[in-house]
Amino acid sequence: MPVSLVVLEQIVREAGAIALAQFKNLKNLQITQKSPRDFVTEADIAVEQFLKDKLSTHYPQFGFWGEESGQTADQLSRWVVDPIDGTHSFTKGQYFWAISVALEINQELVLGAVYAPALDDYYCAKKGKGAWKNGQPISVSTENDLGNAMIATGFACIRAYLKDNNLQRFCRIAEKTTGQRRFGSAALDLCLVADGQVDAFWEQSLNLYDIAAGALIAKEAGASVTDFDGNPGIFPEHILATNGKILDQLLPLMN
Ligand code: IPD
Ligand code: CA
Ligand code: CA
Numbered sequence: 001m002p003v004s005l006v007v008l009e010q011i012v013r014e015a016g017a018i019a020l021a022q023f024k025n026l027k028n029l030q031i032t033q034k035s036p037r038d039f040v041t042e043a044d045i046a047v048e049q050f051l052k053d054k055l056s057t058h059y060p061q062f063g064f065w066g067e068e069s070g071q072t073a074d075q076l077s078r079w080v081v082d083p084i085d086g087t088h089s090f091t092k093g094q095y096f097w098a099i100s101v102a103l104e105i106n107q108e109l110v111l112g113a114v115y116a117p118a119l120d121d122y123y124c125a126k127k128g129k130g131a132w133k134n135g136q137p138i139s140v141s142t143e144n145d146l147g148n149a150m151i152a153t154g155f156a157c158i159r160a161y162l163k164d165n166n167l168q169r170f171c172r173i174a175e176k177t178t179g180q181r182r183f184g185s186a187a188l189d190l191c192l193v194a195d196g197q198v199d200a201f202w203e204q205s206l207n208l209y210d211i212a213a214g215a216l217i218a219k220e221a222g223a224s225v226t227d228f229d230g231n232p233g234i235f236p237e238h239i240l241a242t243n244g245k246i247l248d249q250l251l252p253l254m255n
Pocket of ligand 2: 086
């Protein structure tokens with residue numbers, strides 16, 4: 001059965017309701033650490049289990065790769081899921097966290113859905129058809145001057161041991177722009193590029209499940225999605241998404 005965007009939205013919104021119920025009852029939330037400074041909550045586990053059950057019941061032809069449960073056997077055509085992107089924000093009662101679900105067929109991203117339950121913003125995209133926020137088409141900003149731009153990034157504390165920990169790059173870019181933001185959810189950051197709320201976003205050392213859905217949404221909204229050298233493609237190690245107009249001004253600052 002082909003995937004219906006309507007069914008996908010229902011499933012992702014239901015998953016959002018599970019997460020939101022736990023978010024409203026944070027004092028009873030069980031939080032553990034996968035490794036130092038890497039949190040996982042019972043909400044992450046419950047949302048992923050729900051998505052895995054629902055998606056494989058509706059669409060048994062696809063495999064499943066989730067952050068918390070790993071991969072099923074079929075790796076070429078699969079759902080790529082981050083049950084809660086922005087877990088740390090979630091545990092603090094902040095609003096910027098999202099459920100991220102992408103469909104990859106033969107290693108090509110074809111559908112993406114990112115739902116931020118605390119904001120009730122649902123973003124989705126279909127390859128070649130466009131991107132939408134809460135049912136309305138969205139597109140990237142028209143800002144063409146890096147000096148006036150608003151740029152988002154992320155710093156993963158668990159990767160602070162890396163020689164390139166993003167701090168020098170952040171300083172270089174901050175000196176050339178007007179606004180910098182760190183929202184705490186890469187999936188949502190990419191949707192903000194798609195919706196023109198920020199003019200660019202970059203981060204390093206992510207995983208495909210952090211960015212798969214958001215990157216497709218950004219691309220379908222007109223974003224340039226590249227690595228830090230400007231090569232087009234979806235690179236979890238070095239993702240740079242821009243409105244396209246400030247790409248050439250940002251690239252010299254990336255390396
Ligand atoms: C994290 C978020 C955050 C980014 C981290 C990710 P998680 O995902 O996307 O914005 O800076 O690198 O690990 O752990 O909350 O799913
Ligand atoms: Ca994530
Ligand atoms: Ca996660």
